[in-house]
Amino acid sequence: MDRLNAKLYMQNCYILKENERLRKKAQLLNQENQALLSELKQRLAKTAASKATGNGNAGAGVRGPLPDLNAAPPAHAVHDKAAPKPKKTVAN
Numbered sequence: 001m002d003r004l005n006a007k008l009y010m011q012n013c014y015i016l017k018e019n020e021r022l023r024k025k026a027q028l029l030n031q032e033n034q035a036l037l038s039e040l041k042q043r044l045a046k047t048a049a050s051k052a053t054g055n056g057n058a059g060a061g062v063r064g065p066l067p068d069l070n071a072a073p074p075a076h077a078v079h080d081k082a083a084p085k086p087k088k089t090v091a092n
Contacts, residue, residue: 044066
């Protein structure tokens, strides 16, 4: 019984250590995500401000709204890839 308790204790310690490692990794990823989101918002605000004041380059860098990457693709965007065409060989 003591051997089983020791084994379970060691497994529990390993799980706690791994959990802490993953928690730290998740925290770092969250900080990176927040920084990127802030940068994106600043860029969008800057773009919107330049369009509002008319200082944007006419025709250069004009883009539509950012797509929602979490949304399902539209029905017309689904394509079946055709088989690649065989390459022609040249006889010497």
